[in-house]
Amino acid sequence: SITLKSVSKEYRLGQTTVHALRNVSLEITQGEFVALVGPSGSGKSTALQLMGALDHPSSGEVWVDDQAVNQLNDRELARLRRDRIGFIFQSFNLIPVLSVFGNVELPLVLKKLPKQERQEKVQAMLERVGLADRAQHKTEELSGGQRQRVAIARALITTPSIVLSDEPTANLDSKTGEEILDLMQRLNQQDRVTLLFATHDPNIVARAKRVVSILDGQIRDG
Amino acid sequence: SITLKSVSKEYRLGQTTVHALRNVSLEITQGEFVALVGPSGSGKSTALQLMGALDHPSSGEVWVDDQAVNQLNDRELARLRRDRIGFIFQSFNLIPVLSVFGNVELPLVLKKLPKQERQEKVQAMLERVGLADRAQHKTEELSGGQRQRVAIARALITTPSIVLSDEPTANLDSKTGEEILDLMQRLNQQDRVTLLFATHDPNIVARAKRVVSILDGQIRDG
Numbered sequence: 496s497i498t499l500k501s502v503s504k505e506y507r508l509g510q511t512t513v514h515a516l517r518n519v520s521l522e523i524t525q526g527e528f529v530a531l532v533g534p535s536g537s538g539k540s541t542a543l544q545l546m547g548a549l550d551h552p553s554s555g556e557v558w559v560d561d562q563a564v565n566q567l568n569d570r571e572l573a574r575l576r577r578d579r580i581g582f583i584f585q586s587f588n589l590i591p592v593l594s595v596f597g598n599v600e601l602p603l604v605l606k607k608l609p610k611q612e613r614q615e616k617v618q619a620m621l622e623r624v625g626l627a628d629r630a631q632h633k634t635e636e637l638s639g640g641q642r643q644r645v646a647i648a649r650a651l652i653t654t655p656s657i658v659l660s661d662e663p664t665a666n667l668d669s670k671t672g673e674e675i676l677d678l679m680q681r682l683n684q685q686d687r688v689t690l691l692f693a694t695h696d697p698n699i700v701a702r703a704k705r706v707v708s709i710l711d712g713q714i715r716d717g
Numbered sequence: 718s719i720t721l722k723s724v725s726k727e728y729r730l731g732q733t734t735v736h737a738l739r740n741v742s743l744e745i746t747q748g749e750f751v752a753l754v755g756p757s758g759s760g761k762s763t764a765l766q767l768m769g770a771l772d773h774p775s776s777g778e779v780w781v782d783d784q785a786v787n788q789l790n791d792r793e794l795a796r797l798r799r800d801r802i803g804f805i806f807q808s809f810n811l812i813p814v815l816s817v818f819g820n821v822e823l824p825l826v827l828k829k830l831p832k833q834e835r836q837e838k839v840q841a842m843l844e845r846v847g848l849a850d851r852a853q854h855k856t857e858e859l860s861g862g863q864r865q866r867v868a869i870a871r872a873l874i875t876t877p878s879i880v881l882s883d884e885p886t887a888n889l890d891s892k893t894g895e896e897i898l899d900l901m902q903r904l905n906q907q908d909r910v911t912l913l914f915a916t917h918d919p920n921i922v923a924r925a926k927r928v929v930s931i932l933d934g935q936i937r938d939g
């Protein structure tokens with residue numbers, strides 16, 4: 496499970512303070528399929544980044560599986576991000592100097608999997624997202640939707656038990672998007688992988704078992 | 718008008734050749750509102766970049782208003798991109814060292830508009846896309862949809878007669894997307910601005926007067 500307990504997040508910029516999240520409490524239990532929806536700038540990406548332990552709240556606590564994230568040491572934090580949580584970024588965050596294959600392989604290299612096993616897993620994943628014929632290309636040589644699929648493949652390659660997806664279908668046509676959603680929904684139904692999507696996509700909202708609304712940094716319904 | 722005449726575009730990468738566009742002919746006449754749709758990787762962004770004179774075809778010709786783009790000298794080409802065409806990039810291409818205001822102002826600086834006039838135009842445009850309170854922020858301090866709106870504002874600030882938009886609503890919730898589309902549709906209806914969208918968004922397709930399909934680099938219907 497992932498829980499935000501009375502979490503606030505502020506960004507201070509010169510004289511202004513942006514209240515990205517205001518006293519947000521939200522619990523996602525293991526195996527849930529949740530869509531987080533709300534207007535542009537309402538706090539979705541910020542909420543996901545805190546839940547993925549990629550940033551700290553200004554106040555309140557983040558808990559992952561009954562562990563307070565702020566109590567974890569660096570090694571435990573790294574293991575959490577590397578093994579338990581897969582994160583799909585809204586702006587992809589791919590590594591330009593690596594190929595498609597290299598980008599998707601990287602989490603497995605960090606886990607010290609042997610080369611043969613990495614090869615098989617990456618090959619299988621690239622086929623699943625329709626990019627097997629692009630394995631050797633650099634990410635700048637891809638279309639927007641192809642880059643998005645590299646980001647998705649990389650997040651899923653470690654078979655995480657929680658997948659936090661920030662607008663994963665924004666750059667995909669509906670058919671490709673449906674294929675990606677089928678793939679992720681199967682993980683939820685067969686392996687009880689927890690899925691949390693920050694999204695504007697009605698197809699994701701329709702498939703989700705629960706929809707949480709956010710507005711101006713506050714949860715409206717949960 | 719913008720016309721592709723038997724245009725092909727190949728990318729050569731080591732041993733592979735990617736045929737991004739294959740013998741594409743497409744004419745968009747002044748004042749049209751066209752949606753270009755097709756699967757991820759089918760050639761939409763490539764087609765738009767050629768029409769915006771941001772890249773050269775491998776073969777065939779691009780014409781803008783009865784002028785062959787490959788016949789223009791550098792000064793004429795710069796004037797075309799600066800004055801006639803507004804381009805909204807799929808990955809925004811904002812300038813990180815400039816503020817929101819600075820990014821939107823830049824095309825007016827290049828046109829040598831006086832400071833007072835730039836100030837008024839940028840302020841009005843930022844209000845129209847809902848970012849007036851973010852004028853002084855750097856673009857890395859914005860949400861994905863806020864950055865997208867900066868890219869939109871920058872493309873429209875020079876009141877171009879042709880707007881080429883690559884997935885302009887991908888990161889926007891439906892309400893914000895509708896507001897942007899209302900704004901652009903008004904330009905088309907009142908000022909006969911030509912609108913060409915590469916898009917997966919059904920809301921844009923519904924509003925467009927003509928829908929062109931592309932698949933594997935070839936136009937299916939025009």
Ligand SMILES: Nc1ncnc2c1ncn2[C@@H]1O[C@H](COP(=O)(O)OP(=O)(O)OP(=O)(O)O)[C@@H](O)[C@H]1O
Pocket residue numbers: 635636637638639640641666667668728729730735736737755756757758759760761762763764807
């Ligand atoms: N610089 C490049 N080098 C090599 N191949 C490229 C390059 N840019 C694009 N391509 C390839 O050309 C094809 C068309 O790309 P394009 O970006 O036009 O697709 P698209 O229709 O815009 O896709 P999407 O909907 O995913 O944005 C794709 O297969 C892509 O991988």
Ligand SMILES: Nc1ncnc2c1ncn2[C@@H]1O[C@H](COP(=O)(O)OP(=O)(O)OP(=O)(O)O)[C@@H](O)[C@H]1O
Pocket residue numbers: 506507508513514515533534535536537538539540541542585857858859860861862863888889890
């Ligand atoms: N690094 C930052 N510095 C300052 N403000 C920030 C920063 N990152 C985000 N913000 C602000 O915090 C608020 C929430 O941003 P967030 O990215 O979470 O929104 P979002 O719901 O994901 O929006 P979108 O749908 O446009 O992606 C926004 O108003 C944004 O401008």
Ligand SMILES: [Mg+2]
Pocket residue numbers: 539540541585661860861862
């Ligand atoms: Mg976001």
Ligand SMILES: [Mg+2]
Pocket residue numbers: 638639640761762763807883915
């Ligand atoms: Mg594209």
